[in-house]
Amino acid sequence: MTLGFGVVGTGAIGREHIQRITKVVSGAEIAAVTDVNQDAAKKAVEDFNLRASIYEDDTALLKDENVEAVLVTSWGPAHESTVLKAVEAGKFVFVEKPLATTAEGCMRIVEAEQKHGKRLVQVGFMRRYDSGYRQMKEAIDNNFIGEPLMIRCAHRNREVGESYTQDMAILDTLIHEIDTLHWLVGDDYKSIQVTYPKKTKNALEHLKDPQIVTLETKTGIIIHAEIFVNCQFGYDIQCEVIGEEGIVKLPEVATAQYRKDGVLGSGILQDWQSRFNDAFNNEFQDFIDAVRREGQPQGPSAWDGYIAAVTGDAGVKAQQSGQAEPIELPERPDFYQQKKQEEKV
Numbered sequence: 087m088t089l090g091f092g093v094v095g096t097g098a099i100g101r102e103h104i105q106r107i108t109k110v111v112s113g114a115e116i117a118a119v120t121d122v123n124q125d126a127a128k129k130a131v132e133d134f135n136l137r138a139s140i141y142e143d144d145t146a147l148l149k150d151e152n153v154e155a156v157l158v159t160s161w162g163p164a165h166e167s168t169v170l171k172a173v174e175a176g177k178f179v180f181v182e183k184p185l186a187t188t189a190e191g192c193m194r195i196v197e198a199e200q201k202h203g204k205r206l207v208q209v210g211f212m213r214r215y216d217s218g219y220r221q222m223k224e225a226i227d228n229n230f231i232g233e234p235l236m237i238r239c240a241h242r243n244r245e246v247g248e249s250y251t252q253d254m255a256i257l258d259t260l261i262h263e264i265d266t267l268h269w270l271v272g273d274d275y276k277s278i279q280v281t282y283p284k285k286t287k288n289a290l291e292h293l294k295d296p297q298i299v300t301l302e303t304k305t306g307i308i309i310h311a312e313i314f315v316n317c318q319f320g321y322d323i324q325c326e327v328i329g330e331e332g333i334v335k336l337p338e339v340a341t342a343q344y345r346k347d348g349v350l351g352s353g354i355l356q357d358w359q360s361r362f363n364d365a366f367n368n369e370f371q372d373f374i375d376a377v378r379r380e381g382q383p384q385g386p387s388a389w390d391g392y393i394a395a396v397t398g399d400a401g402v403k404a405q406q407s408g409q410a411e412p413i414e415l416p417e418r419p420d421f422y423q424q425k426k427q428e429e430k431v
């Protein structure tokens with residue numbers, strides 16, 4: 087069976103995922119598309135030569151029997167409503183981050199999914215599918231470095247535009263570390279604090295950049311995460327876990343090495359698309375295979391989306407207060423503990 091996707095939002099990442107589904111991964115096709123900008127939906131159908139129906143909105147798209155899974159790549163504030171409608175209709179959902187823009191919205195999805203009785207939703211936290219992070223997780227799970235004690239990481243973007251606001255450093259950028267790091271060490275967060283070093287002259291006036299985020303986990307692991315979104319030199323993701331008996335570090339992405347003008351060097355990738363291209367491909371193949379074979383996705387769950395939202399909210403509060411803000415999460419429901427296997431991804 088080929089999995090039919092209905093795409094809600096044919097903007098930048100929606101188009102990338104359409105390309106991925108039609109040209110790169112196997113087992114799926116695009117059955118339908120919609121976008122509030124109907125021209126964008128039509129253009130996607132033309133550009134990718136799709137045999138897909140074009141609908142005026144998500145409600146109409148969800149009625150199409152050929153749509154078995156919904157790919158939600160609209161703007162963040164629109165995600166919750168589409169995901170809830172899709173769950174109500176019993177369709178599988180792949181939703182780009184954020185699951186919803188509020189913790190309450192994420193909880194509504196968690197509740198709806200539990201009511202449905204089995205997992206339908208996967209959130210697009212693609213770093214869990216990056217081979218470097220997976221190797222780190224394997225080392226940690228196999229106790230290769232002993233108990234993790236500290237984590238140092240950096241999330242650097244070359245530059246950001248006018249529309250990038252202060253809270254986006256947490257909700258749009260750090261959100262990836264928030265998801266990846268609790269998965270990596272199998273721990274929950276306890277608190278978050280944000281401090282501001284000297285500001286770069288390359289940031290627009292409204293933005294403090296860089297920012298240093300300190301997260302503490304329940305078992306006492308301290309995480310220092312640098313968010314620097316106007317670093318100028320490229321897209322740079324660093325992560326190092328320091329354990330009782332060793333250190334495991336995210337490998338640099340291999341790029342060609344050159345010798346020129348007295349320098350031995352290699353290129354730095356410039357954007358997240360190229361840095362995580364393989365991870366995106368792996369995450370889609372896994373989603374498609376899991377729903378076709380197991381009847382439910384196995385990747386980052388709606389509960390992970392909820393953890394990210396609660397932690398993100400505390401992070402935005404910490405940006406304003408300068409204090410360590412508590413992160414209060416209820417117990418993970420049994421529903422989201424069904425399979426140890428899920429934790430591996």
Ligand SMILES: NC(=O)c1ccc[n+]([C@@H]2O[C@H](COP(=O)([O-])OP(=O)(O)OC[C@H]3O[C@@H](n4cnc5c(N)ncnc54)[C@H](O)[C@@H]3O)[C@@H](O)[C@H]2O)c1
Binds near residue numbers: 123159211
């Ligand atoms: N995983 C990642 O690293 C990653 C990277 C980039 C973007 N994203 C996420 O993907 C989402 C989309 O980002 P983008 O950069 O493609 O944005 P975009 O603005 O390029 O595209 C969004 C599209 O959704 C459409 N849209 C908005 N509301 C809609 C609705 N209610 N129904 C139908 N269509 C609607 C818009 O018209 C637009 O075409 C965001 O949530 C963003 O955070 C994730």
Ligand SMILES: O[C@H]1[C@H](O)[C@@H](O)[C@H](O)[C@@H](O)[C@H]1O
Binds near residue numbers: 243259262315358
């Ligand atoms: O939406 C993007 C994307 O999630 C990238 O992975 C991240 O590095 C950027 O900071 C963010 O703005």
